[in-house]
Amino acid sequence: MSVDSVFPQLEALLPHVQKPIQYVGGELNSTVKDWDACAVRWALMYPDAYEVGLPNQGVMILYEVLNERPDVLAERTYSVWPDLEELMREHKVPQFTVDAHRPVGAFDVFGLSFSTELGYTNMLAALDLAGIPMESKDRTVEHPIVLAGGHAAFNPEPIADFIDCAVVGDGEQAVLEITDIIRDWKAEGRPGGRDEVLLRLARTGSVYVPRFYDVEYLADGRIARVVPNRSGVPWRVSKHTVMDLDEWPYPKQPLVPLAETVHERMSVEIFRGCTRGCRFCQAGMITRPVRERSITGIGEMVDKGLKATGFEEVGLLSLSSADHTEIGDIAKGLADRYTEDKVGLSLPSTRVDAFNIDLANELTRNGRRSGLTFAPEGGSERIRKVINKMVSEEDLIRTVSTAYGNGWRQVKLYFMCGLPTETDDDVLQIGDMAVNVIAEGRKVSGQNDIRCTVSIGGFVPKPHTPFQWAPQLSAEETDARLAKLRDKIRGDKKYGRSIGFRYHDGKPGIVEGLLSRGDRRVGDVIRAVYESGGRFDGWREHFSYDRWMIAADKTLPDHGVDVAWYTTRERSYEEVLPWDHLDSGLDKDWLWEDWQDALDETEVDDCRWTPCFDCGVCPQMDTEIQIGPTGKKLLPLTVVNK
Amino acid sequence: MQRIRLRYTKRGRLRFTSHRDFQRAFERALRRAEVPMAYSAGFTPHPKVSYANAAPTGTGSEAEYLEIQLTAARDPEKLRVLLDESMPAGLDIIDAVEAHTSSFADRLQASVWELRLDGVRAEDAERAVAAFLAAETVEVERRTKNGLRSFDARAAVVRLEALAATVDRPDLTACAILRLVVRHLTPAVRPDDVLSGLRATADLAPPVPAAVTRLAQGLLDEETGTVTDPLAPDRDAATAAPPTAAGLSAAKATAGDSPPKAGEGSA
Numbered sequence: 011m012s013v014d015s016v017f018p019q020l021e022a023l024l025p026h027v028q029k030p031i032q033y034v035g036g037e038l039n040s041t042v043k044d045w046d047a048c049a050v051r052w053a054l055m056y057p058d059a060y061e062v063g064l065p066n067q068g069v070m071i072l073y074e075v076l077n078e079r080p081d082v083l084a085e086r087t088y089s090v091w092p093d094l095e096e097l098m099r100e101h102k103v104p105q106f107t108v109d110a111h112r113p114v115g116a117f118d119v120f121g122l123s124f125s126t127e128l129g130y131t132n133m134l135a136a137l138d139l140a141g142i143p144m145e146s147k148d149r150t151v152e153h154p155i156v157l158a159g160g161h162a163a164f165n166p167e168p169i170a171d172f173i174d175c176a177v178v179g180d181g182e183q184a185v186l187e188i189t190d191i192i193r194d195w196k197a198e199g200r201p202g203g204r205d206e207v208l209l210r211l212a213r214t215g216s217v218y219v220p221r222f223y224d225v226e227y228l229a230d231g232r233i234a235r236v237v238p239n240r241s242g243v244p245w246r247v248s249k250h251t252v253m254d255l256d257e258w259p260y261p262k263q264p265l266v267p268l269a270e271t272v273h274e275r276m277s278v279e280i281f282r283g284c285t286r287g288c289r290f291c292q293a294g295m296i297t298r299p300v301r302e303r304s305i306t307g308i309g310e311m312v313d314k315g316l317k318a319t320g321f322e323e324v325g326l327l328s329l330s331s332a333d334h335t336e337i338g339d340i341a342k343g344l345a346d347r348y349t350e351d352k353v354g355l356s357l358p359s360t361r362v363d364a365f366n367i368d369l370a371n372e373l374t375r376n377g378r379r380s381g382l383t384f385a386p387e388g389g390s391e392r393i394r395k396v397i398n399k400m401v402s403e404e405d406l407i408r409t410v411s412t413a414y415g416n417g418w419r420q421v422k423l424y425f426m427c428g429l430p431t432e433t434d435d436d437v438l439q440i441g442d443m444a445v446n447v448i449a450e451g452r453k454v455s456g457q458n459d460i461r462c463t464v465s466i467g468g469f470v471p472k473p474h475t476p477f478q479w480a481p482q483l484s485a486e487e488t489d490a491r492l493a494k495l496r497d498k499i500r501g502d503k504k505y506g507r508s509i510g511f512r513y514h515d516g517k518p519g520i521v522e523g524l525l526s527r528g529d530r531r532v533g534d535v536i537r538a539v540y541e542s543g544g545r546f547d548g549w550r551e552h553f554s555y556d557r558w559m560i561a562a563d564k565t566l567p568d569h570g571v572d573v574a575w576y577t578t579r580e581r582s583y584e585e586v587l588p589w590d591h592l593d594s595g596l597d598k599d600w601l602w603e604d605w606q607d608a609l610d611e612t613e614v615d616d617c618r619w620t621p622c623f624d625c626g627v628c629p630q631m632d633t634e635i636q637i638g639p640t641g642k643k644l645l646p647l648t649v650v651n652k
Numbered sequence: 653m654q655r656i657r658l659r660y661t662k663r664g665r666l667r668f669t670s671h672r673d674f675q676r677a678f679e680r681a682l683r684r685a686e687v688p689m690a691y692s693a694g695f696t697p698h699p700k701v702s703y704a705n706a707a708p709t710g711t712g713s714e715a716e717y718l719e720i721q722l723t724a725a726r727d728p729e730k731l732r733v734l735l736d737e738s739m740p741a742g743l744d745i746i747d748a749v750e751a752h753t754s755s756f757a758d759r760l761q762a763s764v765w766e767l768r769l770d771g772v773r774a775e776d777a778e779r780a781v782a783a784f785l786a787a788e789t790v791e792v793e794r795r796t797k798n799g800l801r802s803f804d805a806r807a808a809v810v811r812l813e814a815l816a817a818t819v820d821r822p823d824l825t826a827c828a829i830l831r832l833v834v835r836h837l838t839p840a841v842r843p844d845d846v847l848s849g850l851r852a853t854a855d856l857a858p859p860v861p862a863a864v865t866r867l868a869q870g871l872l873d874e875e876t877g878t879v880t881d882p883l884a885p886d887r888d889a890a891t892a893a894p895p896t897a898a899g900l901s902a903a904k905a906t907a908g909d910s911p912p913k914a915g916e917g918s919a
Contacts (some may be wrong), residue, residue: 017665025710025861030668036740038677266680268666268673268740320680320738351683352697 012045016103017111023097031269032060033094035108038266039318041073042110043083049193052076052084052185053107053117053154055136057129058548060088060108064265065273067327068123068160071260072181082189085109085117089132090139092545092552098139105140114140118192120154121185122173124162127525128518128548130169134540137172144537146174146221151203155192159184164249164296165473165589168528168536170220174204175211178218178592179249179296180282182258188217209240218247218592225530225588231571233529233586246593249296251633255282256307263318275323275356276315280308280340284329285617285635286361288387289398289608290426292472293329296594298627300618301636305336305343309644312344316353323354331357332364333618335638341372343644349376362386362401367412381420381463382413389425389440395611396431398604403443407450414451420461421447427491428469428483428519430608437491440464441498445505463510464499466492468519472526473589474596476604479581482523484574485555488516517555521547523577524562529588532576534565595633597626653690654725657756657883658732659747662713666742667865671706674743681738682720687731690721704757705869708842712865714746715763717882719756752889759882760836762810762872765843767830771859774816777828780854781814790849801839805849808834808841811877824860833877 024030045051054073056063063069069086076084085107090098098104104113114120114136122133134144137156143149146156158166158176166176177184188211195207202209211217222243226234238245252258264276281302284294303311312324324344326334334340337357344355355373362384370382386401388394394401410421425440444462451460468488471477483491492513499509524532538561539547546552562573581587583602590598600623607614617623618635628634662669669677679699682689691697700721707713732748739745769777784790790806811833819827834841843864850856870882 021665022860024668029670030710031670031673034665034668036666036742038680038740266677268669268677270673270676274676317684320683322680322683352691 013112013116015111016106016113019101019103020098020106020111023094023101023103026097027094028091029269032088033090033108035111037064037108037268039263040086040109040265041077041083042085043077045083045110045112047081048083049081049196050083050119050189051117052082052119052121052189053087053112053114054084055087055089055114055120055122055133057122057124057132057136058089059091059546060267060269061271063088064267064269064271065277066123066125067261067277067279068125068181070265071258072121072123072185073265074261074263075182075258076185076189079186079189081193085112087114087136089129089136089546095135095139095545105136115142115154117154118196119157119188121157121159123181124158124160126548127162127168127522128553129162130525130536131540131544131547133169134172134537135545138540145171147171149174149204151200153204155204155207157188161293161296162526164292164592164594165526165528166218166220166592167225167530167588168525168532170530171533172536174208174219174221176218176220177216177250178247178594179216180252181250182252182260184216184250187214209243212240212244213242215244216248216250219243220530223591227569231569231575233588235586236588236591246591248593248631249595251631252282253301253633253636255279255301255303255636259303259307259311262311262314264315264321266319266321273325274321275325276312276319276321277325277327278308278311278315279303279327280331280334280337281328281637284333286330286333287398287604287614287616287623289396289476289604290387290429290469290472291329292475295475295596297329298595298625299633299635302334302638304638304640304642305340305644306640306642308340309343309347313347313647316348316351322352323356324348325356325358327358330359330361330364332360332369336640336642337364338366338369338372339643341369345372345375347644347647352376360384362409363405365409367416370413370418371416381422382410382418383422383424384409385424386443387424387426388429388436389438389443390436392611393429393432393436395613396608397426397429398608398613400613403446406443407446410447411450411454414460415454419451419455419457419459420463421451422463422465423447425464425466426469427466427513428488428516430471430477430480432483432491434491434494437495438498440466441495441502441509444499444509445502448505448508458508461508461510463512466495466511466513468514468516470519470523470526473587474594474601476601476608478527478587478601479583479585479605481580482520482577483516484578485516485520488519492516518547518550518553520573520577521553521555521558524558524573527588528576531566531569531571534568535562538565593630595625595627595631597624597630600625654722655719655751656722656726656728656731657717657719657749657751657886658735658745659883660716660718660739661742661744661746662707662711662716663742663744664712666740667712668710669743670709671703674706675701675703677739677743678718681735685734685738687720687726687735688722688724690723705760705836707866708844710864711843712863714865714867715869716866717756717760717869719751747883749883749886750890751886753885756882759871759885760869762833762835762869762879763866764868764879765830765832765834766865766867767832767843767847768817768863768865769828769830769858770819770863771824771826772828772856773826774814774828776856777814777830780850780856781812781830783854784809784846784850785812787853790853792845792848792852794845794848803839803841803845805841805845808837809846810835810872810874812846833872833879835872 212219283297283300689699728748736745817827817829
């Protein structure tokens with residue numbers, strides 16, 4: 011049975027909303043397929059505004075991987091802003107895809123990619139607008155399977171009531187396996203209904219279906235155990251790992267939007283995973299091991315991608331891009347190739363100790379020389395040992411000294427506040443570091459117009475990291491500490507005016523902390539927030555701390571817990587953590603030892619260059635580090651007769 | 653150095669493209685099509701593209717114009733086909749001529765608009781049009797960046813007529829079409845200003861938003877109230893002389909001309 015486009019009804023609403031172009035689709039390289047010719051249909055959502063969601067690499071990759079299958083179609087949907095949501099409710103227009111404007115409720119799978127927990131209320135808004143029952147238990151065989159992925163899915167417990175299943179780890183192969191299972195089940199006439207297809211997914215061992223697990227609690231509110239309630243359902247669900255990135259050169263045809271979005275560039279993921287071992291970094295822990303894309307694979311993706319898009323900037327993405335074994339040759343090779351075409355290169359994540367001036371010069375050869383950004387994360391040598399960010403102040407000063415000496419005028423430094431064991435003194439040393447950077451810059455450049463911007467975020471302890479047991483700093487203490495730092499910087503007569511200071515207050519971090527380390531009982535809070543109007547929690551102008559606290563005060567006391575219990579409470583070794591049954595490959599005892607090492611201010615090396623530290627991922631997941639160098643170089647492209 | 657003038661459309665759902673959105677899409681299409689563009693000098697070089705008088709976001713258009721500067725000569729029609737293939741369907745490149753004349757922007761004196769008013773009876777539209785035309789001035793208000801401003805919408809209107817149209821929506825029983833010829837003045841009078849004027853003078857209030865399309869832009873014949881093709885003088889100049897020689901001499905002759913003003917009269 012075919013499905014009608016809702017565009018005619020939507021079109022009448024568009025003259026009344028802001029930036030209507032974001033709802034009409036028609037992006038270059040987007041795909042619309044014949045509904046009836048496809049056996050399995052996916053609606054993919056990035057649960058944030060179009061301008062943020064469209065450039066998301068994860069969604070773009072899955073969209074293309076699925077659409078390449080002849081009998082599968084995938085379309086995209088994003089969160090609609092409140093002005094359109096109100097009109098859609100009034101005129102009964104359901105949540106739609108931007109590709110063919112089909113109602114999301116008509117698809118077989120509704121897959122959501124959560125980079126952050128702050129998208130949870132947007133998921134509820136989309137389900138509600140789509141006419142899909144908000145809780146899994148109320149859905150029938152007529153409704154899509156609601157599937158969560160992305161980094162936040164490594165602890166899906168807070169949204170366990172709302173999703174039907176979750177996938178942890180890399181999605182490329184996983185979506186195809188899921189597609190096959192759904193196709194077979196549909197072809198057989200949907201035997202056993204919804205329960206049966208979810209059971210088949212769960213029995214693969216790599217799709218988590220919350221309804222097949224019972225959570226038992228202790229009298230003090232902690233979890234006693236999490237037990238499968240069906241036979242054949244595994245005790246722990248494994249993450250997916252794509253081993254050869256060169257076999258998955260996606261996106262091949264990146265989407266080019268008409269609307270303005272947050273990243274307008276041709277992005278290529280140059281490697282996945284990171285073993286630097288920064289203890290606060292969830293991404294670095296859950297994406298192990300390191301798997302590089304080869305220099306030639308990167309060159310080919312850039313070449314094809316630029317031809318397909320016309321972008322004028324190439325972003326070389328990864329968790330720490332300068333760590334690619336052949337980054338120097340990659341940057342030089344690309345800069346050589348595209349000198350004529352005025353294509354700029356950017357390296358969004360660069361470590362201080364991996365930075366060198368030759369690389370920086372290659373990156374800025376064809377484009378603008380904006381500021382340099384580094385993330386020392388901690389202000390004192392001591393706290394950097396705690397978090398295992400092994401960057402010394404000498405490293406930083408040496409690096410900025412070279413940069414200022416080579417013509418850069420602006421350096422931006424990222425830090426965190428609220429790290430475990432942190433004192434006021436650790437944070438106040440951020441000010442000293444900024445002063446030293448400016449002083450060095452003035453010295454080597456001989457000029458006074460040197461700037462250093464200090465940007466500080468609140469630390470939120472994350473699941474599957476050594477800090478998963480750590481107490482989070484309260485919002486009040488965070489704000490007090492940052493106020494002291496601000497006063498110190500402002501009070502510096504000689505350097506204060508050259509230092510920019512950006513920070514966020516501690517409140518949003520507490521909500522993020524609640525959702526990050528929450529369990530199934532937090533679902534009630536999310537629902538209450540949604541029902542009292544909560545949307546777009548990642549946006550300062552829409553986020554309301556009070557709304558979250560009111561919802562928590564209303565729902566959590568029934569369970570004998572509160573927000574502080576989830577956030578500022580330190581966990582013990584014995585405690586069953588809500589995400590223990592989701593297997594990231596990391597050995598829990600190794601994480602605990604690393605947590606103890608943190609408290610002892612002991613550092614751990616990177617296993618790419620030193621022997622294995624037994625984090626457990628490679629043996630548990632049957633994977634291994636995949637790095638170069640290959641020794642190959644990027645050759646100039648033959649100039650076709652233009 | 654060659655200059656080429658292009659006519660393009662904003663059709664269907666892509667009428668919601670803003671002028672800025674169009675600019676980005678067009679400049680990327682130039683890169684994909686490997687057009688030998690001239691770039692501005694300076695720290696961040698930009699391809700030399702001059703946009704003229706863009707239609708407001710949300711209105712369709714059959715007659716938008718821009719001019720590009722190339723570093724190597726190209727056949728205008730081949731270039732048009734190449735660029736049209738590279739642009740999303742709806743943003744179609746429909747005409748191209750090599751520039752042989754100056755003051756292109758000055759030739760965009762007036763626009764012809766069509767306004768489709770679903771749910772409005774033709775006789776009601778006719779009555780409102782008559783009232784509007786009979787008025788000496790029609791004060792309307794529009795919200796701008798600097799707050800609400802008030803201006804006359806009548807003086808710029810050269811012609812305005814109402815026609816009956818076939819109804820193609822099942823939920824509505826009537827449909828009227830307005831044909832509007834409006835002179836480009838400052839402040840620019842846009843179709844929605846004329847609709848505000850019709851509401852002010854005759855209480856005409858369409859139940860659904862009007863579907864507005866620009867049909868033409870060009871030189872205004874004051875006597876007949878018609879608008880002629882602004883690319884015609886370039887085409888005439890090209891046929892008057894052999895193509896290559898004409899291109900060279902025109903390039904020399906017009907070297908000192910100023911390009912059309914970007915974004916003139918746009919939102």
